[in-house]
Amino acid sequence: MAARCDSLIMSRIEAPRDETTGNLLDRLLSALPAEAVLTDPDVTASYANDMASFCDAGAPAVVVLPRTVEQVQHVLRTATELRVPVVPQGARTGLSGGANATDGCIVLSLVKMDRILEINPVDRVAVVEPGVINAALSRAVNEHGLYYPPDPSSWEMCTIGGNIGTASGGLCCVKYGVTAEYVLGLDVVLADGRLMSTGRRTAKGVAGYDLTRLFVGSEGSLGIVVRAVLGLRPQPPQQLVLAAEFASTDAACDAICRIMEGGHVPSLLELMDRTTVKAVNDLARMGLPESTEALLLAAFDTPDPAADLAAVGALCEAAGATQVVPAEDAAESELLLQARRLSLTALEAVKGTTMIDDVCVPRSKLGAMLAGVERIAAKYGLTIGVCAHAGDGNTHPTVCFDAADPDESRRARESFDEIMGLGLELGGTITGEHGVGILKKEWMARELGPVGMEMQRAVKAVFDPLGILNPGKLF
Template structure:
């Protein structure tokens, strides 16, 4: 038994410390492609804050790297093991400690699954709006680590807007409490926002105070078909310019539409080159949908199909939920995550189509169109070295395109291992230097998720 394992067992139950390579191998990486992972020394499953503190004190004393993990549904390699590290899985810390309808907040541990919190909030007439596509399995701690988004961001915003306060174990094992439980508060630097999106490089989140919202009315949706993606993007801009605020506004290009058509037997015309889905959950959704329908027709929609009720809305939105599974049937997929200004969305889609043609690959785009966040999905044969190289090339070209259009290399998936070279390009030398200095303040030994971000 190694000294590391011996020390860990001094403060953790035997069942919480795993060294079996057959088990640790299953926890070595998240769902990102093109990302390497090392061989961990040990995998631990703490169930209390004190146990996490013990792990960090041990790691600090022995100068051993620590890689925090949630459900490993991430798409940037942020949860990937580095050689000789402690994999710190927080999935056992999965309690909802408090639901407060008066102050509209929840207090949770990091291993709480997003969908579990959402359903618990609904039981007291409230909602937790951030809803990543993996909401049925991803954890709140992981959502905080990556600054996750979701389908409803166009109206309700992203994870960072709902994190009021955090309990964080620092690299040396100290417990830091940031933020507040009040509706307002501006005391001192906003350390809470600093930790959101930091991908476990500054500390380990062991608790969160989250804002809740009143439970919205059921949403009604429409689907608009377009023969030209640029026309669909024009409709998106028209909806925003008209002052309308949908609860959801999603766009799929022709590649995705055809894949969804085949998998889900949706019956969409083969001439459809873009499908726009718009939903409202306000007091008068029918009136707002009627206004959107007119705007879509004005932008050139070939067909507009409004839902009559919630059941029909769910049928329309089923196409969006099938997007990634449908593309997975075409081959190995690599999901990008580039956000651009809404006004440049058409340029982004056209640019991705050009990259696909140059690289000789299938690339479909599904987009949270309401906030300009696109997910170009590169499809390739992972057993073909040439295709794999071209897939990586296209992935980088897509990120370069996003920056050229005034956007960012990641809207909601994070940087991790996958995009750290591109983070340097986006931030520039001054911004990168300051971020490294901040890392040094919180983690002077460099043991927290090393090699991620930069």
């Protein structure tokens, strides 16, 4: 058996190769174990792209799965010597093509660096490697009575490194904020292989420029995160959820404005339109009310969540809710949250393929955003469902289409772009948490303008003068 395994490993690293690829593999294998270097074309092809539609992906020369910081440093030194591009990856759950391979690149998959190195209840920090799964970290800190708030919908699959790369959010953003607010310090391997530490593990610290925040959301274009110090909070009480039905999205958005204007701080405030509700029911038979035009979910994790839900329920009724149903216990609450977490999966099942927009607008413009999306769906003859982190105005209009139909694919892309344009017109941004990647780089240029883009490129040039880190993304 051992001999057979050895043979399989060698067949991976002795695949047909040209002189350039051979030199690259020889350099990598000089300090990496054979099992960490994958060259079988069928295997490397499976690492070529993330979950985004309409994003080109190239063929990697090699996939490397390091387990140590030193191994990452060796990969980057080799890449710099040979001028080979490096595309860092986590679980590839991204939705903007930010993890897509380029031709001849080294795909640097960090999923094997998956250790939780420390959980400190006194300092309220966790120290983790980039391949740690979000949900695994959450459960681990819960055992210490602590809480790591950022919880993207893909939290059971996505990695902390990926969350940092895209500055991801989640359902709890309205109260607890996004990933950037919990990253206190980083260890980063730079393009030339040097190791740099940023930030701190103290409660306060203002020494020098905030390079930690610079790396959060940089999509692997400035360096490779190999360790993160994350801030934690005390575990809050069990939250309770309320569901409110509305006969129009305008009424639901009016309720959202009333809740926020009234000074309430829900732990979650999520919106699902009629299309999304129907898709979730079709997928999971959850029995959600399909007669509604909009379903609003509000949650509180306060000492008296029932009282807070009653107050918010009254505001929903004043805004025109046709029915307000507070959950009676944690089990009912979790069922409602599961429905929201299934939204994107359910919408994908409608036609087989989706383009998931990530436009964030001021809360006061949320109603205009949803009305505009409805007009765009009618204009292009497409099904577009909207789910949203309503508490912070982050909408996810999801275009459902048949990828095998060229005309429908064209209309899907055009509607996607029009939705981003609408978001900018309303004073919003093209991405609240999914990142720019390949999919939105032209729109980033429109949002930031020529001077802003010049400064962005200047920063990139300082950290990556050869342009080998995740090329073709952002710019």
